[in-house]
Amino acid sequence: MTKNSNNYCVILAGGKGRRLWPVSKEKFPKQFVDFFSEGRTQLQQTYDRFLRFIPQENIFINTSKEYLDLVREQLPEVPDDNIMAEPIHRNTAPSVAWATHRIGKLNPKANIVVSPSDQSILNSETFQRNILEGLEFVAQNNHLLTMGVRPTRPEVGYGYIQEGEYSGTDEIFKVKAFTEKPDEKFANMFVESREWYWNTGLFLANVQCLTACLKECLPVVFRNFDESVKNFTIEEETAFVNQHFPSYPNLSIDYGVLEKSDNVYVMKCDFGWADLGTWHGIYEVKSRGDGDNVIVNSDVLIENSKNNIIRLNNGRLAVIDGLEGFIVAEKDNVLLICKKENSSALIRKYVNEVRLKKGEEFV
Structure with a gap:
């Protein structure tokens, strides 16, 4: 064109x-x-x-x-x-x-x-x-x-x-x-x-x-x-x-x-x-497996769980049972587990708290 x-x-x-x-x-x-x-x-x-x-x-x-x-x-x-x-x-x-x-x-x-x-x-x-x-x-x-x-x-x-x-x-x-x-x-x-x-x-x-x-x-x-x-x-x-x-x-x-x-x-x-700047946005756009879970490039055994999004470090295995509507996200030295609903506001709060209490290396 x-x-x-x-x-x-x-x-x-x-x-x-x-x-x-x-x-x-x-x-x-x-x-x-x-x-x-x-x-x-x-x-x-x-x-x-x-x-x-x-x-x-x-x-x-x-x-x-x-x-x-x-x-x-x-x-x-x-x-x-x-x-x-x-x-x-x-x-x-x-x-x-x-x-x-x-x-x-x-x-x-x-x-x-x-x-x-x-x-x-x-x-x-x-x-x-x-x-x-x-x-x-x-x-x-x-x-x-x-x-x-x-x-x-x-x-x-x-x-x-x-x-x-x-x-x-x-x-x-x-x-x-x-x-x-x-x-x-x-x-x-x-x-x-x-x-x-x-x-x-x-x-x-x-x-x-x-x-x-x-x-x-x-x-x-x-x-x-x-x-x-x-x-x-x-x-x-x-x-x-x-x-x-x-x-x-x-x-x-x-x-x-x-x-x-x-x-x-x-x-x-x-x-x-x-x-794609939010976890919920990523959850909506990606294809979902059993229980409407979205697993992003992660090795996971999951049972009795639904509506979750999971993203872990390479080489890590997670076993998850009985979880509903959560974000499980890991990178380097931080693991986040929080409710998916209203996660944008929650994560802003967490980032500020972690910076104040734990330092810049975690954010």
């Missing part, structure tokens, strides 16, 4: 992967792990997915400096100028601001899709069609566009999008409201109402619209740079970011831009989505 030279992709790969602890740890987080022994890591699979319909030179990777070598090792075909390594951890809004600045100078007509690096997409053809339809929509409209999927359970670890008025185009609707990580009561209400969709973390916009929206929520860092350096080089921009990136707030794109804008739309999608 002919790839549109105005279409760009930014893959966010700087997260610490805490929700998949202990298999994902801060020194080697989930996006760099081949979780299911498929031959490609989550980051590599995300890159492969977009390479089918986005020009290779238009795919950018945003990460942290501490993961730069991992990105280069796993994606050697990506030029250095297409890898943006932040000097310190911030949330996604500053990451997107940097990528938008670089792409905007390369192509003022750019249409950008921003994607997490830890997703499962079951129907790649539908995914490609939806993303290309979305890029066409934002090319013609100065709107932000999110991709939503109908929830299958009241997951408290996801964001939710409420459908509003129909846009008149495809399955695209104005967003009525956003809610990030609701409690169980509200999550149940959202699922039952059928008005709310999971926020996949995929969003699209043309570069001019996205730049304007980011100006509303972030300090004037890049505006000052553009006023002082008219025709910057990549090296000058990177040096400026290394110096000034700490002045950015720790702000997510969802909270900083999407939730505060009245110019956001959602496309209702059905490409078979799961967030």
Whole structure:
């Protein structure tokens, strides 16, 4: 197929992967792990997915400096100028601001899709069609566009999008409201109402619209740079970011831009989505054996047990009897056993407690 030279992709790969602890740890987080022994890591699979319909030179990777070598090792075909390594951890809004600045100078007509690096997409053809339809929509409209999927359970670890008025185009609707990580009561209400969709973390916009929206929520860092350096080089921009990136707030794109804008739309999608950043997401997407147990690359004898997900160290044998609805996950020096329900919130708590009581080597 002919790839549109105005279409760009930014893959966010700087997260610490805490929700998949202990298999994902801060020194080697989930996006760099081949979780299911498929031959490609989550980051590599995300890159492969977009390479089918986005020009290779238009795919950018945003990460942290501490993961730069991992990105280069796993994606050697990506030029250095297409890898943006932040000097310190911030949330996604500053990451997107940097990528938008670089792409905007390369192509003022750019249409950008921003994607997490830890997703499962079951129907790649539908995914490609939806993303290309979305890029066409934002090319013609100065709107932000999110991709939503109908929830299958009241997951408290996801964001939710409420459908509003129909846009008149495809399955695209104005967003009525956003809610990030609701409690169980509200999550149940959202699922039952059928008005709310999971926020996949995929969003699209043309570069001019996205730049304007980011100006509303972030300090004037890049505006000052553009006023002082008219025709910057990549090296000058990177040096400026290394110096000034700490002045950015720790702000997510969802909270900083999407939730505060009245110019956001959602496309209702059905490409078979799961967030591989959570244990429950992995449980949903993987095939299940007897008793609806998911055993990931592990040697297990299991009886009288159901609805569990198990992932152990290589060379370890587990014998499990009478367990229902649990996560059993082991990596190096940590073994986690906890209820699968509401595990995202529980694991955040555990990681913080372990860091305080036992030290950094365990997280």
